[in-house]
Amino acid sequence: xxxxxxxxxxxxxxxxxxxxxxxxxVIHLAPGDPVEVQTGDMTERNIREAYKxxxxxxxxxxxxxxxxxxxxxxxxRLDFGRSFAPDGRLVLTKISERLPITxxxxxxxxxxxxxxxxxxxxxxxxxxxxxxDKVTTIFVFLGFATPDFWLALLLMILFGVQLxxxxxxGLRSLNWxxxxxxxxxxDFLSHLALPILVATFGGLAGFSRYMRQSMLEVVRxxxxxTARAKGLAERVVVGKHALRNAMLPIVTILGLSLxxxxxGSVIVEWIFAIPGMGQLMVQAAFERDYPVLMGxxxxxxxxxxxxxxxxxxxxxxxxxxxxxxxxx
Amino acid sequence: xxxxTRIGIVVGFATVALAGCSAENAPAPTAxxxxxxxxxxxxxxxxxxxxxxxxxxxxxxxxxxxxxxxxAAPKASGDTLIEASIGNVSSLIPNITSxxxxxEVGDLIYSGLITLGKDLQVxxxxxKSWSFSKDCLTLDFKLREDVKWHDGKPFTADxxxxxxxxxxxxxxxxxxKADFQDVERVEKTGPYAVxxxxxxxxAKALVSWxxxxxxxxxxxxxxxxxxxxxxxxxxxxxxxxxxxxxxEMKSGxxxxxxxxxxxxxxxxxxxxxxxxxxxxxxxxxxxxxALGVDVANLTALQYRRQTEYPAFNKEYNKFRxxxxxxxxFGFNLKDPRFADRRxxxxxxxxxxxxxxxxxxxxxxxTLATGPFRPGHWANNPDVKPIPYxxxxxxxxxxxxxxxxxxxxxxxxxxxTFTFELLTNQGNDERKKVAEIIQASLRxxxxxxxxxxxxxxxxxxxxxxxxxxxxIVLGWxxxxxxxxxxxxxxxQAGPDDLNHISYTNPEVDQxxxxxxxxxxxxxxxxxxxxxxxxxxxxxPLVFLYWRDALPAVSSRVHGIQPGPGxxxxxxxxxxxxxxxxxxxxx
Numbered sequence: 001x002x003x004x005x006x007x008x009x010x011x012x013x014x015x016x017x018x019x020x021x022x023x024x025x026v027i028h029l030a031p032g033d034p035v036e037v038q039t040g041d042m043t044e045r046n047i048r049e050a051y052k053x054x055x056x057x058x059x060x061x062x063x064x065x066x067x068x069x070x071x072x073x074x075x076x077r078l079d080f081g082r083s084f085a086p087d088g089r090l091v092l093t094k095i096s097e098r099l100p101i102t103x104x105x106x107x108x109x110x111x112x113x114x115x116x117x118x119x120x121x122x123x124x125x126x127x128x129x130x131x132x133d134k135v136t137t138i139f140v141f142l143g144f145a146t147p148d149f150w151l152a153l154l155l156m157i158l159f160g161v162q163l164x165x166x167x168x169x170g171l172r173s174l175n176w177x178x179x180x181x182x183x184x185x186x187d188f189l190s191h192l193a194l195p196i197l198v199a200t201f202g203g204l205a206g207f208s209r210y211m212r213q214s215m216l217e218v219v220r221x222x223x224x225x226t227a228r229a230k231g232l233a234e235r236v237v238v239g240k241h242a243l244r245n246a247m248l249p250i251v252t253i254l255g256l257s258l259x260x261x262x263x264g265s266v267i268v269e270w271i272f273a274i275p276g277m278g279q280l281m282v283q284a285a286f287e288r289d290y291p292v293l294m295g296x297x298x299x300x301x302x303x304x305x306x307x308x309x310x311x312x313x314x315x316x317x318x319x320x321x322x323x324x325x326x327x328x
Numbered sequence: 329x330x331x332x333t334r335i336g337i338v339v340g341f342a343t344v345a346l347a348g349c350s351a352e353n354a355p356a357p358t359a360x361x362x363x364x365x366x367x368x369x370x371x372x373x374x375x376x377x378x379x380x381x382x383x384x385x386x387x388x389x390x391x392x393x394x395x396x397x398x399x400a401a402p403k404a405s406g407d408t409l410i411e412a413s414i415g416n417v418s419s420l421i422p423n424i425t426s427x428x429x430x431x432e433v434g435d436l437i438y439s440g441l442i443t444l445g446k447d448l449q450v451x452x453x454x455x456k457s458w459s460f461s462k463d464c465l466t467l468d469f470k471l472r473e474d475v476k477w478h479d480g481k482p483f484t485a486d487x488x489x490x491x492x493x494x495x496x497x498x499x500x501x502x503x504x505k506a507d508f509q510d511v512e513r514v515e516k517t518g519p520y521a522v523x524x525x526x527x528x529x530x531a532k533a534l535v536s537w538x539x540x541x542x543x544x545x546x547x548x549x550x551x552x553x554x555x556x557x558x559x560x561x562x563x564x565x566x567x568x569x570x571x572x573x574x575x576e577m578k579s580g581x582x583x584x585x586x587x588x589x590x591x592x593x594x595x596x597x598x599x600x601x602x603x604x605x606x607x608x609x610x611x612x613x614x615x616x617x618a619l620g621v622d623v624a625n626l627t628a629l630q631y632r633r634q635t636e637y638p639a640f641n642k643e644y645n646k647f648r649x650x651x652x653x654x655x656x657f658g659f660n661l662k663d664p665r666f667a668d669r670r671x672x673x674x675x676x677x678x679x680x681x682x683x684x685x686x687x688x689x690x691x692x693x694t695l696a697t698g699p700f701r702p703g704h705w706a707n708n709p710d711v712k713p714i715p716y717x718x719x720x721x722x723x724x725x726x727x728x729x730x731x732x733x734x735x736x737x738x739x740x741x742x743x744t745f746t747f748e749l750l751t752n753q754g755n756d757e758r759k760k761v762a763e764i765i766q767a768s769l770r771x772x773x774x775x776x777x778x779x780x781x782x783x784x785x786x787x788x789x790x791x792x793x794x795x796x797x798x799i800v801l802g803w804x805x806x807x808x809x810x811x812x813x814x815x816x817x818x819q820a821g822p823d824d825l826n827h828i829s830y831t832n833p834e835v836d837q838x839x840x841x842x843x844x845x846x847x848x849x850x851x852x853x854x855x856x857x858x859x860x861x862x863x864x865x866x867p868l869v870f871l872y873w874r875d876a877l878p879a880v881s882s883r884v885h886g887i888q889p890g891p892g893x894x895x896x897x898x899x900x901x902x903x904x905x906x907x908x909x910x911x912x913x
Contacts, residue, residue: 031784035501053498057554086419086430086501088557097579153610161618168618169611171581174410174602174910273606275580283416 005313012305017072019301020294024068027293033060034084034288058084071294080298081291085284091295094280099262101171102269102276105192106261109199113207114254116200121211122246125219126238136208144205148267152198159194167191169273195272199265210253214246221245248319255311259304401885401904405587408600408910409884409901411623412612416580416605420566421547422540423495424556426503433603436585436898437478438540438568441469441488446890446897448704448807450534454483454541454569464529464846469537471520475592477543478567478574485516490544490551492524499554507536529844531851532808543567571596571899580605597902598884600910619643622881631877632690645882647889648875650703653804654696655758657749657765658868660796661829665745672866673714674724679768680716685872688760692877696870698859699803699811703891706809706855711863721772738773746775747797750790752783761871762800791827799827809855812839815862830867883907 035054055061059070074081080091087094120140124133160168167173173187218224219242227237266278277296284292415429422434441455452458455469475483492514495502510530515523526533546567550559561567566574569592572585583603589595604621606612613630615621617640626635631646657679659666666672685693700707725731730738730745738745749765751758759780766776776798781790790796803814813819816839817831835858842854863870878894880887886901887894903909 031788054501057499057501082558086421086425086427086557087563088419088555089563094579149608153614156611156614161614164618168614168620169606170604174408271608271611273581273604273608273611275578275605279416279580279607287418 005309008309008312012302012309015305016298016301020072020298021068023297024071024290024294025064027288027290028064030285030288032288034058034290035060036288075294075298080295083284083292084289085287085292091291094292095277095295095299098275098277098280101274102263102278103261105195105199105268105274105276106265108192109196109203110257110261112196112200113203117204117207117211118247118250120204120208121213122215122238122243124208125212125215125246128216140205140208143201146202148198148202148265149271151201152194152268152271155194155198166193168194169271171274195268195274198272199268207250207253210249211246214249215242218242218246248315251314251318252311255307255314256304258307259300262303263300401907403597403886403902404905404908405595405597405902406599406905406911407883407903407908408602409598409622409881410602410604410620412604412606412615412621414605414607414609414612416607417577417583417603419557419562420574420577421542421556421559421562423491423502423504423542424500424562429603429605432895433583433585434540434568435570435895436572436601437566437570437574438542439475439570440538440540441471442534442538444535444538444807444892444896446888446892448701448892453538454488455537458534460533460846464533464844465526467524467526467533467846468517469522469524471522472592473520475569476590477545477569478588479543479546481543481545483541483543483569484519485522487541487544488522489514489516490548491539491542494542494547494551494556495539497551497554500551500556504536504539507532507539529846531810531843531845533846535806535808538807541569572601575600591899593899596899597886616644616879619881622884624879626877626879628689628692628875628877631692631879635879643882644879645884645887646877646879647887647894648692648877649889649891649893650694650701650873651876652701652806653802654699654701654873655761655800655802655871656696656868657761657871658799658801658828660794660798660827661831661867662794663747663797665747666798668728669865670724670728671730672869674721674728675769676714676866676869677717677724678721678772678774679765679869679871681713681871682716684761684764687764688757689872689874692875693872694875696872698863698870699805699814700809700855700859701805701891702873704805704809705852706859708856708859710856711859714863714866714869718772725772732773736773737775744775745773746777748777748779749798749800750779750781750786750796751800752786753780754783757874758800758802765800792822794822794827794829809851810839810843812843815839815867828868832861832865832867834861835865883909 033055035051035058052061059067062070071081080095082088082090083094120136124130124136127133156168159166167190171188171191172184173179173191176184176187179187219238224237224242227241228234232241262277263281266282268274269276269278270282280292281296283289284296411432413429413432415427417429417433418427419425419430420434420437422431422438425431425434439454441453442450442458443453445451454472454475456472458467458469460467469488471483471485471488477483492508492511494500495504495508496511510527510533512525512527515525517523524533524537530536543561546561547556547559550556550561556562564577571588571591571593573588575584575586577583582605585601585603587596587599606615606621609627612621612624613626613634616624616626626646631648635641635644635646657675659672661667681695685691685695694702695713697711697713698708725738728740730740733739733744749762751762759778762776762778762780766778769776791799805811813825815826815830815832815835817826817833817836819826820829820831838854838858838861842851842858845851845854876893880894883903884901885904886897888897890896
């Protein structure tokens with residue numbers, strides 16, 4: 001088990017190198033560079049010299065593999081560098097001020113999705129083709145098919161403009177500093193209500209369908225028949241024997257969605273004016289802010305690799321049928 | 329407030345070209361020029377709604393609201409003004425940024441030697457007065473002696489010299505370098521006097537000193553070390569001489585500024601400004617409807633169709649004034665067909681520009697007669713738009729040797745008149761312009777193929793290589809009318825901006841004269857003449873100037889819209905006591 005984990009960790013190193021190098025190449029394929037973006041792509045002839053100097057300052061005049069090497073030799077010392085944007089702040093500072101809100105939003109969203117998707121999936125599987133199954137199927141597919149930004153606008157119009165119950169955008173009211181502690185929390189939560197609602201509605205479909213599918217497979221298994229034949233109550237059969245087994249694929253999917261918790265939802269953040277990771281990355285992409293893009297890539301890809309590993313390990317813990325590293 | 333002098337045409341091009349690129353479901357790119365917030369609001373919400381000509385014609389007679397209401401209330405200080413911006417603030421030293429959000433905020437924190445007034449005329453700010461030498465090579469400034477930096481230190485001539493040195497320092501990524509490339513040196517001639525010596529006469533000299541002046545005592549060491557971006561003044565503690573002091577910034581969320589009690593023109597009446605970053609134009613509009621935002625730019629559709637109800641008009645005053653960019657239909661003048669002036673004039677007569685303006689912008693724009701903004705001092709009001717006149721167009725074509733063949737197509741020497749019209753992707757407005765051109769020209773027997781290309785491809789593969797026949801694009805204009813780089817025959821090289829390869833000795837001479845004179849009266853003459861010459865020659869078909877359409881809460885009084893927009897007298901805006909909504913302290 002430990003040896004397996006170590007081997008996987010070692011394998012992650014070349015994988016990360018590959019991911020970052022290919023990413024760097026792809027990023028550089030996009031037309032324009034940071035200097036051009038900052039100074040405009042239509043420049044007067046006689047100030048080209050100044051741009052050349054700037055390009056040298058950023059190290060953009062060097063060949064790509066040298067740029068990669070320079071970047072890599074800093075990153076192993078955990079130096080993510082400074083943003084190319086005019087604020088010139090540390091990449092880690094920029095990421096760390098955007099990360100908490102994205103993480104909070106996505107964790108809450110994920111918890112709500114799970115707590116709704118699992119019961120919905122189980123109920124619609126055990127009552128396949130019932131009215132409940134059909135209604136939830138229609139509902140989750142509606143959620144899946146509804147564009148986020150459109151739903152967001154409708155909800156903003158209803159709750160923000162017409163009824164005036166919830167704030168439309170942002171994270172805090174303007175008078176936030178003057179509120180009492182509990183009022184502040186309430187204010188903050190009311191700002192999060194709509195974004196979470198929109199994100200949950202869209203994400204619910206996938207999980208509840210996976211759950212339903214997985215449950216349908218499990219209830220057809222022989223051991224469920226056995227459990228029923230033993231005379232166990234249906235509640236125990238479904239809730240204990242079936243559900244545990246049906247949760248296995250969900251663990252994998254959950255592991256894979258971990259990096260998404262950090263990446264942020266661009267559309268939700270954009271439309272609700274939430275200063276999170278999604279906005280930061282899109283801005284960095286438009287500005288060709290290579291250090292911020294690469295910094296984020298390293299974090300997200302490292303996390304993906306770890307999440308995969310964790311999911312695999314969790315698998316072997318949860319499911320005795322899967323045992324790693326044991327050969328006949 | 330100070331409109332930004334820099335970039336002018338150069339970056340303005342990119343801005344205008346990018347304007348409207350933001351689809352509602354894709355984040356908007358950072359607007360680039362200091363002048364173009366309204367243009368960057370995009371036109372995506374106006375898809376598919378075409379008013380009848382009668383409705384739109386009536387609409388154009390609307391007067392800008394607000395003037396009447398803002399009459400008699402007594403001036404009072406207090407209240408908070410909440411502004412919305414689609415772009416993030418990327419830096420608090422405006423000299424090293426080019427995005428509009430940073431400049432709007434920077435304008436409140438810093439001052440320049442000069443500023444621009446209601447009609448875009450130059451007015452004193454940190455400088456009390458100035459004078460040019462006879463040969464226009466020496467510019468002397470006398471500075472105010474009562475100005476203090478926000479940290480209490482006095483402002484002196486050293487700061488002006490330092491600002492120039494910093495801008496030109498190779499390690500400072502400033503996009504203002506072009507404005508000062510003709511400066512030989514800047515000298516301090518007294519504690520409150522500065523002399524600028526130019527290598528060649530430079531018409532934009534005065535306007536270029538609208539650049540924000542930086543505090544030497546705080547920034548010198550960072551400039552010397554090549555780390556100006558890392559200075560605390562760039563992010564968490566900017567120190568300027570302007571009407572508002574920085575209070576706090578939450579990245580990507582908001583910036584708060586408070587009135588500067590020691591401002592050299594007196595404390596501004598509005599106590600606090602909150603600048604909220606809201607990337608989606610649709611969200612900003614909903615915030616406006618819910619009274620969460622006091623100042624925002626509207627799209628043409630919002631202005632015309634979604635705000636015309638009593639409750640909105642009670643809460644907000646809407647303004648409109650010509651924006652800084654115009655849309656044009658341009659030709660590759662190396663193509664012999666377009667090199668013929670009669671053909672260009674015929675094309676100008678064949679397009680119904682008024683219909684175009686009404687159909688696309690609900691009439692919220694001005695027909696363009698030339699490259700100078702309506703109301704700007706360089707604009708020649710005697711130049712009239714070329715009227716829609718298909719008969720005249722047909723006659724001009726016949727004169728140039730183009731005859732209709734049996735299929736009704738224009739033909740000369742056995743070849744029919746067809747061409748390819750290029751424009752950039754993501755700009756719905758330009759796409760519609762191209763379609764209207766296509767439809768109008770079909771009627772007089774010209775075949776037009778429209779091709780819509782991604783911006784970088786269009787620029788690098790077609791415009792720069794001059795491999796195009798005709799284009800629909802836009803130019804942004806700065807506060808100075810010098811457009812040497814766009815029209816002069818020497819500027820037609822592959823990387824230059826005279827894409828259409830225009831050569832006209834008279835235009836060259838007027839551009840040179842206008843650029844090398846520092847006598848305002850002479851310059852007015854040169855540029856108005858230039859306007860006339862360009863209108864007569866139609867090197868490209870000037871289409872329209874899109875209006876900027878801001879809405880401001882009706883509790884704000886003292887706004888005087890002009891060609892320079894509404895912000896030029898921002899420090900005079902106030903909210904009468906009984907209308908104040910927020911208590912600021």
